[in-house]
Amino acid sequence: MTSEKKWRLPVEAYTSQEWFDKEQELLFSKVWQFAGMLEDIPNVGDHLCVRAGLQPLIVVRGEDNELKAFYNICRHRGTELLRTTGKSKKMIVCPYHHWVYGLDGELKSVPSQKEFPGLDKSQMGLHPASVTAWKGMIFVHPEVDAPPLSEWLADLPDHMGPHQPEKLVEYDGVRYQYDIKANWKIFIENYMDGYHLAHLHADTLNMYEHKSQRYTYAGRHWTFFEPLSKSYKKNLHKVAPMPVIDHIPDENIGAYVHMLFPNFGITETEVGWTTLNITPIAPNRTLVDIRVRTMPMTTTQYNSGWMRWSKWSKVQEPNPDADDPLESHDVMLEDIYACEQQQSAMRSPKFEVGAVAETLERSILEYQAHYLDFMEK
Ligand code: FES
Ligand SMILES: [Fe+2]
Structure with missing residues (x-):
């Protein structure tokens, strides 16, 4: 870091759409983001939706009571799967063509499956992201192999x-x-x-x-x-x-x-x-x-x-x-x-x-x- 004592950002950083878009891509898509409190999703199947820059994510409490994070993007044609914070879902069902995912992100069923010869369901689970909790707060990161939150928090x-x-x-x-x-x-x-x-x-x-x-x-x-x-x-x-x-x-x-x-x-x-x-x-x-x-x-x-x-x-x-x-x-x-x-x-x-x-x-x-x-x- 330099010791320069001048304001470092031009006016455009606060006013232009170009800077705004760049922030979404280069900053908010690359860092841990707050998603909610643990008490917002206390039970199996409870979930919340959050954006980390360009990435729409969901956090779900899985069958094993652990938090999981996935991209909120259907593997069929990309429709958003969940829209709000909600209670005890057994499955995640895409509203468009009803592809059904388990709370572990696996693709469970596809309507009219014979229309998709050769579709390997085991390869079509939801894309995972990272999630962790600290002091009752839930944080997500779009990268599945993100450096741990503890490292990011430093001291x-x-x-x-x-x-x-x-x-x-x-x-x-x-x-x-x-x-x-x-x-x-x-x-x-x-x-x-x-x-x-x-x-x-x-x-x-x-x-x-x-x-x-x-x-x-x-x-x-x-x-x-x-x-x-x-x-x-x-x-x-x-x-x-x-x-x-x-x-x-x-x-x-x-x-x-x-x-x-x-x-x-x-x-x-x-x-x-x-x-x-x-x-x-x-x-x-x-x-x-x-x-x-x-x-x-x-x-x-x-x-x-x-x-x-x-x-x-x-x-x-x-x-x-x-x-x-x-x-x-x-x-x-x-x-x-x-x-x-x-x-x-x-x-x-x-x-x-x-x-x-x-x-x-x-x-x-x-x-x-x-x-x-x-x-x-
Ligand atoms: S886009 Fe999700 S089932 Fe078609
Ligand atoms: Fe103030």
């Missing part, structure tokens, strides 16, 4: 918080999906931007001590930590907006934030464990799917928590319906506002990145170097 596990996501719960309805009018890399760069925390989020993230933030790279993955502010930590159990996670030792409490290269965020805090799956849809459009796990709590506890927090911090409770996102007191809406403004500014010939903060924005330049390693191949 990232050493930088994770002491959180045990399997001990936390994801409530129905606590899932946030945002359709953002910005390139996916703008969202990622904002996620890693340590400079804006004290400014754009002056009110909403003031429970953390931004001055003590630190980050490093584990392999290609960005990993960040900042402690709680002193006054918040002192009053934590009385004022936290949600029940404090009970298995984090006091001395380790803080915000652990990670970006698994290239597009999957994990945020571990004193009250929550959150995944952010960031999916590029078009050069100027990105879907962000956020799932949150917390300590078990009642609705009343949730509502009174925010009231208590708001009273103590003198910051209004989040209001996602506010007309002005900058008045919403909602961290995500503040970030989306900043991302969409940046995307929109890129249409002007006057747009340029005028300067980069030496330490607080450096992580973005490092991310861009990793990105270009794939794109310049």
Whole structure:
């Protein structure tokens, strides 16, 4: 990696269809991608669909209870086999001409089989891909002989918080999906931007001590930590907006934030464990799917928590319906506002990145170097 301190990506990287297509082929088809949580497919025959760049994949829980991944492409004429996350299928049946595959991917039956003299069913199973799980999360890779996820993660596990996501719960309805009018890399760069925390989020993230933030790279993955502010930590159990996670030792409490290269965020805090799956849809459009796990709590506890927090911090409770996102007191809406403004500014010939903060924005330049390693191949 060079030590050059300049923005490495041209405007076209955020705006052109050509870059977008190239990313699908050279980047997203070549890396491990988040597919879902283990609890999404608990039983034999449960399945989910996911794209890894140009590759449509399915993950199935097989008869042996193990996860299997296959290309979601019928071996007859390529029709997509499954469309959504679903429950206990015994077989995978192509909707077009009803070729039937087992949960192990083998081709079991073909209607009017005498129409296909010489068809060797044993050679016509679904193309396999790689799948593995880590901390309750399922990851897929389009290549069947992909290097193991553990190798790809490098020493990232050493930088994770002491959180045990399997001990936390994801409530129905606590899932946030945002359709953002910005390139996916703008969202990622904002996620890693340590400079804006004290400014754009002056009110909403003031429970953390931004001055003590630190980050490093584990392999290609960005990993960040900042402690709680002193006054918040002192009053934590009385004022936290949600029940404090009970298995984090006091001395380790803080915000652990990670970006698994290239597009999957994990945020571990004193009250929550959150995944952010960031999916590029078009050069100027990105879907962000956020799932949150917390300590078990009642609705009343949730509502009174925010009231208590708001009273103590003198910051209004989040209001996602506010007309002005900058008045919403909602961290995500503040970030989306900043991302969409940046995307929109890129249409002007006057747009340029005028300067980069030496330490607080450096992580973005490092991310861009990793990105270009794939794109310049
Ligand atoms: S395309 Fe699948 S059975 Fe024909
Ligand atoms: Fe932010």
